[in-house]
Amino acid sequence: MRSQDHDRIYLSPPHLGRHELNYLHKAIEDNWVAPAGPNLAGFERDICEFTGAEHCVALTSGTAAIHLGLKLLGVGPGDEVLCPSFTFVATANPILYLGARPVFIDSEAETWNLCPERLREAIEDRMRLGRRPKALIIVHLYGMPCKLREILAVAAEFDIPVLEDAAEALGSRYDGQPLGTFGAVGVFSFNGNKILTTSAGGALVTRNAAWDTKVRFWATQSKDPAPYYQHSEIGYNYRLSNLLAGIGRGQMELLEDRVKRRREIYGWYQQHLAEIPALSLGPTEPAGGRSNRWLTCVLLAPTQTIVAPEPLRLHLETRNIESRPLWKPLHLQPLFADAPMYGGAVCTNLFDQGLCLPSGTAMTESDLRRVADALKEITSAEQT
CATH class of the missing domain: 3.40.640.10 (Type I PLP-dependent aspartate aminotransferase-like (Major domain))
Structure with missing residues (x-):
């Protein structure tokens, strides 16, 4: 198949x-x-x-x-x-x-x-x-x-x-x-x-x-x-x-279990994507913070790969896997073109480099491996 x-x-x-x-x-x-x-x-x-x-x-x-x-x-x-x-x-x-x-x-x-x-x-x-x-x-x-x-x-x-x-x-x-x-x-x-x-x-x-x-x-x-x-x-x-x-x-009644599972999914990705140097997971928990890890996100290092988030998203689509770009900053949206903005480099870089991965609590080990394999396919193809 x-x-x-x-x-x-x-x-x-x-x-x-x-x-x-x-x-x-x-x-x-x-x-x-x-x-x-x-x-x-x-x-x-x-x-x-x-x-x-x-x-x-x-x-x-x-x-x-x-x-x-x-x-x-x-x-x-x-x-x-x-x-x-x-x-x-x-x-x-x-x-x-x-x-x-x-x-x-x-x-x-x-x-x-x-x-x-x-x-x-x-x-x-x-x-x-x-x-x-x-x-x-x-x-x-x-x-x-x-x-x-x-x-x-x-x-x-x-x-x-x-x-x-x-x-x-x-x-x-x-x-x-x-x-x-x-x-x-x-x-x-x-x-x-x-x-x-x-x-x-x-x-x-x-x-x-x-x-x-x-x-x-x-x-x-x-x-x-x-x-x-x-x-x-x-x-x-x-x-x-x-x-x-x-x-x-x-x-x-299920919320605590859902949080536990989302955090497990993040941990699985963290372990199994570690061998891809061009990818890093984020964001990072601050001191004293504990995230529900609603979505696991990855950043592509532009110094280590020519693959950008959109080609990666489209590659995942060929494997019938949904992913999503990180939020496009609001100061870049036409709706807010006249709004004051303080800074901008950090969130713009995140948008340019990031992607949200499937993180649903019903995901199986097989689902997670499909995602990881698809990510490895495109990064391996880049090196050949």
Whole structure:
């Protein structure tokens, strides 16, 4: 059988068990299929128990959670929000929703996340220009904790509130504390490719009880307490359905095992790709950080190979293996062409040199060997 005739290996497909059906069947039997019900409340409790967060609101997406989180922090028209450039566009789009402007910051080369030194540079420069940043978004890219100690110290020094985008980082920790619980607001995503999925969904967590109440109000069309439909401020249709929350409840029962398996997959790649000098795995865990290793990523060393990420991706496709380029930095996106940027060399180099490998928790030893063999094929062919 030719390699390309094998079943497709996806980058990070959903991995469901039987647990989810218990909650789904119960919701259907009880006719709880709206964006309210026992699964929704239970899922929010599950997230609080797992992360240690005091309050959680389950929403339709991580993007919705960022949007409402920035509203909680008072972001509005004309404000500036500090944001890493090396992230998915969903991190920054809600800044635009609110009429604000992103100010992008480069990565550091260890964790690939926001650089604390560039952060200080950006804040001091914006303040010299009379443009005090309204908020800071930090991201834990590919499940890797950013350098929280240094970043939070800078934010505290300048009294800038932090929204923590942990969309890819459920199950990751820093100094033993779950990610998503360090900022004034934390955000998770449960999209189909995440380590825990509800098909589509997200959550906002906070220590502030009044904020919890406000987010629930906004997320249900800002309905005033009246016997008729009355609305005094803009609202959104952002609440997660009770059915999808049931999937999340079942997934929560498996989360620790999913994290363990992702870390095992990273370790397997680390061991079996070590003989390819042109490849290196990343990013690297910071001191005190423990990543869920949502996606295993590789960098191609341009001094040791003429193979670039796109030819490598296309070669994997010939073997029916899905891979993905690293995030294209947002300061290079046409949408944000006019946004200020501090630095740029680190995240641009990462984009130019990197690729995400299949990392799904249902991958078998045979699947992993197919990926490794395909990587070795192209690097071996280059040397002949």
